[in-house]
Amino acid sequence: MMRVSVISAERAVFEGEADAVVAPAYDGLVGILPRHAPFMTLLGTGIAKIHRSGETIRLRVAGGFLQVASNVVRIVAGSASPADS
Amino acid sequence: MAKPRELKRRIRSVQNTRKITKTMELVSTSKLKRAQDRVVGARPYAQALAEVIGELYSPELAERFPLLRQPGRSVRGAGVRRSALLLITSNRGLCGAFNSNLIREARRRLEELEAQDTHTELHLVGKKGVSYFKFTRRNVASQRVDIGDRPTLRHAEELVQPLMDRFAAGDLDAVDVVFAKFNSAVSTPPTTMRILPVTPPTKRRSVNYILEPSAEEILDELLPLYVQNQFYRALVETAAAEHGARRTAMKNATDAGQDMLTILQRTFNRARQAQITQELAEIVGGAEALKG
Numbered sequence: 001m002m003r004v005s006v007i008s009a010e011r012a013v014f015e016g017e018a019d020a021v022v023a024p025a026y027d028g029l030v031g032i033l034p035r036h037a038p039f040m041t042l043l044g045t046g047i048a049k050i051h052r053s054g055e056t057i058r059l060r061v062a063g064g065f066l067q068v069a070s071n072v073v074r075i076v077a078g079s080a081s082p083a084d085s
Numbered sequence: 086m087a088k089p090r091e092l093k094r095r096i097r098s099v100q101n102t103r104k105i106t107k108t109m110e111l112v113s114t115s116k117l118k119r120a121q122d123r124v125v126g127a128r129p130y131a132q133a134l135a136e137v138i139g140e141l142y143s144p145e146l147a148e149r150f151p152l153l154r155q156p157g158r159s160v161r162g163a164g165v166r167r168s169a170l171l172l173i174t175s176n177r178g179l180c181g182a183f184n185s186n187l188i189r190e191a192r193r194r195l196e197e198l199e200a201q202d203t204h205t206e207l208h209l210v211g212k213k214g215v216s217y218f219k220f221t222r223r224n225v226a227s228q229r230v231d232i233g234d235r236p237t238l239r240h241a242e243e244l245v246q247p248l249m250d251r252f253a254a255g256d257l258d259a260v261d262v263v264f265a266k267f268n269s270a271v272s273t274p275p276t277t278m279r280i281l282p283v284t285p286p287t288k289r290r291s292v293n294y295i296l297e298p299s300a301e302e303i304l305d306e307l308l309p310l311y312v313q314n315q316f317y318r319a320l321v322e323t324a325a326a327e328h329g330a331r332r333t334a335m336k337n338a339t340d341a342g343q344d345m346l347t348i349l350q351r352t353f354n355r356a357r358q359a360q361i362t363q364e365l366a367e368i369v370g371g372a373e374a375l376k377g
Contacts, residue, residue: 007133009238009314011126025297040137041297042306065307067137069292076133078238078310 002034002071004050006059008080013059020051021073023066030066032073039068047083048075058083089360092353099349103342109179110335113328117270120234120325124267127318134311139286141300141307149301151253152283152308167204168259169226169248170194173319174211175327176230181334183265183273183327184213190275191263203258210244210320234327236320238313245280245316249309252281264319265326271333273326280315283308 004021006014021032024046032039043064050057063078147153172191174184191207191214198205206226209215215228232240251257260281265273296303 005129007129009127009130009317010123012129027297038292038294039297040141040294040303042303064310065137065303067133067294069294074133076130076137 002032002036002073004073004075006048006050006061006075006077006080008077013080013082014050014057016050016052018050018052018073021048021075022051023048023075024061025066032066032068034071036068036071036073038070039066041066043075043077048080089353089356092349092356096346096349096353099342099345103339103346106335106338106342110332110339113332113335116234117325117328117332120321120328121267121270123235123321124318124325127314127321131314131318134307134314135286138304138307138311140292140294141296141304142285143300146301146304147285150304150308151255152249152281152312153285154252154282165198165201165203165258167206167257168198168261169206169208169257170198171208171210171244171248171260171262171316172214173262173264173323174209174214174217175323176212176233177327177331178213179334180327180331181337183330183334184211184217187263187265187275187323188214188217190277194261194263194277198261208244208248232320234324236317236324238317241313241317241320245313246309249281249312257281262316262319264323265330267322267325267329270329273322273329278315278319280312283312 001017001019004014004016004018005012019034022029023032024044026042026044029046030041043061043066045062046060048059048061050059059075059080060083061075061077061080064076067074067076170191172187174187178184195205195207207218207223208226209218209228210230210232212230215225215230218225229244248257248260252260259279262278262280264276264278266276267273
């Protein structure tokens with residue numbers, strides 16, 4: 001498990017624990033699992049998926065960056081909103 | 086002593102005014118709550134952005150980014166030669182000294198800049214600032230009155246992007262923003278913040294990140310966002326501060342109305358009593374005269 005927070009310019013969109021995160025980086029999808037090495041990348045536009053004990057939360061994100069450090073994932077996007085499946 | 090009818094009319098008028106100010110107070114209170122939520126909501130993003138820029142920033146990289154260019158090392162030699170001042174005011178009045186405080190701060194800053202021989206252009210947001218500077222007939226570079234009390238990131242982008250481009254091109258040496266800092270609902274001091282050149286948040290690089298792409302490219306992407314976000318926060322905080330100021334102003338007005346009512350009511354009662362006493366005296370006097 002790791003902590004994930006998704007923050008948009010206006011508010012914090014998601015905050016919680018997760019088993020895996022798949023996010024649209026500037027050049028393609030990146031998958032983050034617990035105990036990932038410190039990592040920082042720019043985000044593109046697309047759907048970020050947060051997997052947590054069987055369920056998946058889908059968020060539409062655009063711009064910004066993703067940062068992983070000591071089992072904390074931060075998706076800081078210019079805009080982020082729940083995506084309809 | 087004033088006539089009872091005259092007093093009655095004034096009582097009614099004060100009552101109506103008090104009703105209006107009371108309502109405005111309540112409206113501002115609920116709008117303040119929502120505006121405050123937006124201020125708080127914008128914080129984590131700004132914090133995250135500042136942290137990351139602080140971690141990626143190093144003095145060696147600074148030379149390569151136009152947005153970090155310090156005025157001392159400007160293309161045209163030393164000092165700030167040309168700068169822009171953005172003043173944020175509200176569109177509506179009845180919020181006490183809120184707008185005049187902001188305008189005063191902007192004038193102070195303008196004088197300060199002009200004393201250093203800096204050519205300063207003025208950009209205005211909000212009707213109150215626009216009408217003030219129209220009155221003083223100062224040249225205004227741009228003005229906007231359509232933002233209202235729910236500013237969005239888009240608004241901030243539209244306003245800041247042209248300034249960033251011109252700063253990067255060397256056309257401007259500094260950009261300041263005058264806004265109301267929202268410390269709390271009752272403390273909203275007018276503040277000047279320099280958004281360009283960017284003062285990088287100071288934080289030593291603590292963790293060795295895998296960077297993708299390079300630190301330089303990430304910074305290149307994030308610095309404009311940082312500037313935009315600073316301005317967005319200035320807009321949001323000013324909007325919240327406006328509601329705070331209006332609530333306080335309207336509360337004072339309601340209280341003053343209440344005090345006035347108490348005095349008027351008392352005067353009215355006394356006048357009414359005096360009239361009754363006088364009429365009784367006249368009737369008694371008349372009856373006595375008839376007896377005689």
